[in-house]
Amino acid sequence: MAGSTTGIQNVVIVGSGPAGWTAAIYCARANLNPLVVEGAITEENRMKGTLPLGQLNLTTEIENFPGFPAGKLREYLSTALPEDRQPFWILDKGNQPAHGLTGPELMELMRQQAINFGARILTDDVTKVNFTGKPFHLETLENGPIQAHTVIIATGARANWLGLPSEERFKNNGVSACAVCDGALPRFRNKALVVVGGGDSAVEEASYLTKFAAKVYLVHRRDKLRASKIMEKRALENPKIEMCWNSAVDEVLGTDADGVTGVRLMSTTGAPPREVAVSGMFLGIGHTPNTDFLKGVLELDDKGYIVWKKMMRTNTSVDGVFAAGDVADNNYRQAITAAGSGCMAALDAERWLAAEGIH
Ligand code: NAP
Numbered sequence: 352m353a354g355s356t357t358g359i360q361n362v363v364i365v366g367s368g369p370a371g372w373t374a375a376i377y378c379a380r381a382n383l384n385p386l387v388v389e390g391a392i393t394e395e396n397r398m399k400g401t402l403p404l405g406q407l408n409l410t411t412e413i414e415n416f417p418g419f420p421a422g423k424l425r426e427y428l429s430t431a432l433p434e435d436r437q438p439f440w441i442l443d444k445g446n447q448p449a450h451g452l453t454g455p456e457l458m459e460l461m462r463q464q465a466i467n468f469g470a471r472i473l474t475d476d477v478t479k480v481n482f483t484g485k486p487f488h489l490e491t492l493e494n495g496p497i498q499a500h501t502v503i504i505a506t507g508a509r510a511n512w513l514g515l516p517s518e519e520r521f522k523n524n525g526v527s528a529c530a531v532c533d534g535a536l537p538r539f540r541n542k543a544l545v546v547v548g549g550g551d552s553a554v555e556e557a558s559y560l561t562k563f564a565a566k567v568y569l570v571h572r573r574d575k576l577r578a579s580k581i582m583e584k585r586a587l588e589n590p591k592i593e594m595c596w597n598s599a600v601d602e603v604l605g606t607d608a609d610g611v612t613g614v615r616l617m618s619t620t621g622a623p624p625r626e627v628a629v630s631g632m633f634l635g636i637g638h639t640p641n642t643d644f645l646k647g648v649l650e651l652d653d654k655g656y657i658v659w660k661k662m663m664r665t666n667t668s669v670d671g672v673f674a675a676g677d678v679a680d681n682n683y684r685q686a687i688t689a690a691g692s693g694c695m696a697a698l699d700a701e702r703w704l705a706a707e708g709i710h
Contacts, residue, residue, distance in 0.1 A: 356473065359486045359498045360386045361710055362700050365477045366505035366641075368405030369686045370676025372461035373693030374503045374700075379468035381701045383710060386499075387465065391476040391492050400509040401641055403474065404462070406677070407686055410454035410532045411523060416686050421451035432459055454532070457686070482648055482669045500709050501671050501700040504649075504657060505693060506641040508677040508684070512634060513547065517603040521632070525611025526603060528634040530556035531685070534563055538610065541565050542630035545614050547600055553635030554578040554586045560633065561591040568627055570595040572619050597622070603632055640678050649674075656681045665696040671707075673699050 364374050367389035378385035390396060390403040400409060413419060429437060436459050452460075466472065477497075479490040486498040510528035512518060518526055527533040530546070534556075544564045546557040549571035557569045569586060574596045576583045586592050597620045604613040604626065613628045640656045642649075650658045650668035657674040660666045665673040675696035676689035704710040 356386065356491075356494055356497045359500060360384075361499070361704060362386070362501045362503060362697075363388060363487075363489060363497055363499040364503045364505060365489070366390070366405070366507055366676065366678070367403045367462065368407060368458070368505060368507045368676055368689060369461060370507070370678075370689040370693035370696070371405075371503075371505035372458070372465050373690040374505060374675055374697040375465035375470040376461070376468055377694050377697030378503075378700065379465060379470040381697070383701060383704070384469065384471070386471045386473060386497070388473045388475055388477050388489070388491065388497070389462075391474060393476075393492075396476070400512075401507075404455065404458040405507045406510065406529075407454035408458050409523070410527075410529060412536065413452050413454050413457050413532070413686065414535060415531065416452065416457060419452040419457070424452060424456070428456060428460075432463055436463070454686075461690075477644060479644055480648055482672055485671070487671070500707070501673065501703055503665075503693075503696045503700055504642075504645065504667070504672065504674045504678055505676045505689075505696070506678050507689075508638040508640040508656075508681075510634060511637045511639060513600060513636070515600070515603060517605075518600075518632070521603050521605055521611050524607070525605060525631045526634075527631065530559050530633050530635075534560045534633070539563055539631045543568070543628060544631045544633065545570055545595075545600070545627060545629045546633045546635055547571075548635035548637070549573060549575075550577040550635065550637065551579055551582050552637065554582040556633050556635045557592050558582075558585055558589060561589055564591065567592050568595050568629065569593070570598045570600060570614075570616060572599050573597065595627075600632065638677070638681070638684070640681075642678060652681070654681060665692060665699045671703055673703075 361383045362385045364387045375387045396402045476492040481488040489497045540563045543566040545568045547570045557567045598616045600614045601617040602615040605611040642655045657679040673696040675692040
C-alpha cells in the first residue's frame with residue numbers, strides 16, 4: 352500500500368510493531384493523518400528479521416496480551432481483515448483447532464485498526480534521516496524523500512541468533528528467541544530444553560522455562576555468568592537447571608516432522624563434543640536495536656538503543672522526534688509495553704504539534 356508522501360506530514364511513524372501501530376491509532380484518532388513507513392519486504396530484511404510487523408510476526412501464540420484469551424477467533428478474523436491479509440488457514444478453511452491469537456494475527460489486527468482510523472501506510476524502509484532543520488527529512492528506499500513536522504521512531508529490535516543453518520531450519524519448529532512468548536506451548540511442556548547465553552535474559556529465560564519444562568540445560572560459552580548475582584543464584588539453585596559451562600551449540604538436531612530433537616555441543620576449552628536430547632532451543636544472547644540509520648543523529652546508548660531524554664516521556668535528543676517500543680527499551684521488551692509507549696509517543700507528538708502551533 353502506498354500513502355502519499357508529498358507535502359509536509361504532521362507525523363511520520365517509522366516501524367510497524369505494536370509501538371508503531373498503537374502510535375498510528377492514536378495519531379489517526381487525533382486527526383493528525385499519520386503516515387506509517389512500515390518497512391520494505393526485501394530478502395535483506397527477511398534475513399535480518401526486520402520485515403514489516405516486527406518480532407511478533409515471527410512468533411506463534413500470544414497468551415499474555417490482555418484481551419485475547421484462547422478461543423474461536425476464526426470467524427472474527429475472517430470478517431475483520433481483508434481477504435488478502437487473512438492468515439492462510441482461514442482461506443484454506445482447514446480443520447484447525449481453536450487457539451488464541453497468534454503474533455502475526457495480532458499485528459494484522461493492529462494494522463487494520465490503524466487503517467480503519469485513517470492511517471496511511473508506505474511499505475518501504477527509511478534509509479537515512481536529517482533532523483538538523485525543520486521540517487525533518489527522511490529518505491526512503493523506493494519512494495523518495497519525505498518531510499515531516501514530527502517523527503516517531505518505532506523500529507524495534509531484532510533478536511540475536513547464532514547464525515547456524517540448522518537454527519534457521521527449526522525456527523518456529525522448536526527454536527525460539529522468546530521464552531515468554533513460546534515457552535508455555537504444548538510442544539515444550541514437560542520436555543528437556545536448552546537455553547543459550549549467560550546474561551540476565553538467558554538466565555531469566557531458563558528460570559521461566561522451568562515452570563513448564565522437565566529440565567533446562569543452560570549453555571554458556573564461558574565458565575562464569577554475565578547475569579546479575581541475584582539471577583545467577585536463582586539459576587544455580589534451581590534443581591531443574593543444569594549448567595553446561597564452556598559450551599557452544601554447534602548444530603541443532605531434528606526432523607521436519609518432529610522439530611528439534613537435540614543439540615550438538617562443542618566445548619570452548621577443547622573437551623570432546625557431545626549431543627544433548629532436547630525438544631527446544633531458546634536463544635538469550637541479546638538483542639540489537641534497529642537504529643543503524645540513526646547513528647550520529649539521535650543520542651543512542653552504548654548498545655545502540657535510543658535514549659529517552661525526559662523521565663517517563665518519549666522525547667529523544669532531537670526536539671520533535673519521539674521513540675517508542677523496543678528501539679528505546681532494553682529492559683521490558685514486551686508487546687504490551689511497546690504498545691503502551693506507542694500511545695505515549697503519539698500523545699507526546701500531538702502535544703508537541705499543538706505547542707508549536709502546527710496542529
Ligand atoms: P547481555 O547482557 O548482552 O548478555 C548476552 C549473553 O549472551 C552473554 O552472556 C554473552 O556471552 C552471550 N552471547 C552473546 N553472543 C553469543 C554468541 N554468539 N554465542 C553464545 N553466547 C553469546 O544481554 P541480555 O542478557 O539480553 O541483557 C541485556 C540487558 O537487559 C542487560 O543490561 C540485562 O541486565 C537486562 N535484562 C535485565 C533483566 C532483569 O533484570 N530481569 C532481564 C533481562 C535482561 P558472554 O558473557 O561470554 O559475553
